[in-house]
Amino acid sequence: MRASLYALAFAGLVATASAASAVDIAVLTPYQSSVATNQMIKVFEDKARAAGWNATVVDTRGDMGQLASRIEDVTAAKVGAIVLVSVDPKQIQDQVSAAAAAGIPVVTIDGATAPGVALNVTSDNFELGTKLSDFLFDKLGHKGNIVKFYYSAHPGVHQRELALDAALKKNPDIKVIAEHYMVVPGPIDDARKTTEDLLKSQGDQIDAVWAAWDEPAIGAELAIEADKPDSKIIIAGIDGNPQAVELIKSCSHIKGTVSQDFDAMAGLAADGLTKILAGQKPEKAELYAPAKLITPETLGVTCP
């Protein structure tokens, strides 16, 4: 007990000492285990180090109540700024407003605009969903059956789903024959199991898999590669996840991913925060990072 308490006190003193020499930035997210969220946090941490800030990351593993409590904690600790990653600030509006009222700037990455948020940096998720749907539907010749992997709880991912709905209206010969709400954390394994089941029940009817982000696409690929490696099913997702890009390169069933520039998002957020901490306003309350489609062709690969 005594040793634990000494260790605890030491950790506290170290944290307090380091806090005295640099601006404290609290980086909070409920989804750090997501590859994309993790990447944004890592890049932001690098930018923070370069700027001489002391960034601390807190992950609440999908728990919004905990996230609200932890925002209250860092507000009480009077940090220099709060950075929220991959979360809609409206889900914790009271805490965001309280932080803003306490004079603590709140910046969101891959979030949304809301009262109290000084800057949100994101991709245009509706555009991402439209690019994914258009790519997949073109590949199918605007006719066929698709499986949809989605997650409406994340505001950005929900926008992609709305884009799919809009694209489906324009393509009446594309049918969604199965849809699955993803389990988060653990989307790859969840998609793998679901795809295995779907291959058994409707394997001959599935022409493509529409994945709201790359991790479900990877799960679907693992299942198809194991159970029906010769099938012509096409998979596409969003994010430009490095594992998905490698699978595209190796001519797997994943034929495309709409890449979000997470490095650019984290960089824009760090630049914006630098301005805010210097007492200036960012150019806009919401900034979009560019997106591009990655396919075997754009990677210079010729697949059979």
Added chain:
Amino acid sequence: MTLLRRYGTLLALALIIAVFAVASPGAFGSMANLVNITQQMSLLAIVAIGATLVMVVGEFDLSVSAVVSFAGIAAVSLFGAGFSIASVFALVLVTALAMGTVSGLLVARFAVPSFIATLAFGTIIGGLTFWISDGATLFSGIPPAFRDLGRGALFGLPVPTLWLIGTAAIVWLLLDATEFGRRLYAIGGNREAARLVGLPVRRDMVIAFALSAGLAALAGLLLAARLGSAHPTGGGGYLLSAYAAVFLGMTAFREGEPSVPGTLVGAAIIAVVSNGLTILGVPSFLQDLMTGAIILAAVLVRQFGRAGD
């Protein structure tokens, strides 16, 4: 040594608070933050108090987190359909009591192990919650007066803290000062003996499960009010934390028995550790390591005290 044996867990809580207060006197040690901790622990403690009732009879209710999520989603959906705050509270709580009754019947009447019965029924409730919400976070239609039930302050105390004080007082009285409470402890102590002396074992167990679900639903309603939104998996974090609070509490005050004061101490330890480590700027992976270590240390303090017997 006697003091350590009797109040070891409570002393551990006091020590943890003291260490954090020394490390961060301005932020952690401020009265505003200490009051805020009571708010942060309130919903977890309400769920844990419900779990305590079921653990008193020697069972587990693994559906509590699903009921927390369900209550929030059901409430916001009902607001969207034009229901008043009072009717939403009544409908959600009655539905949760009915859900708990089903769990209780499965365990007490049909002898299904509570782990399996409540895990299965919790999964059903989770499915129902996703069906109602379509998997989305629900925001719209929440009346401002409902939000006030989970935030703000009255008499200098946060409203969720007041809910916790009321809930803890009622359940504490129920367990310690009524015949029903004594029957629950008798059932938990030796179910067969309780049955042979003519106690209504099945009925009381069903009531314990119903109350557990009712309190989980109350926490779910307050969580939706606090956040101003309802998430279909919003209660997911409460299951393990609630049982950690009950188990920590079992090392306090009474000899290995679940109790309301013990559970409150357990919930307070969990909340103080999370709050203190966040304020000190400890990253979350280190927080996990230290939270586990601190909980183990708190229990060991008590065990060292016992070793002196």
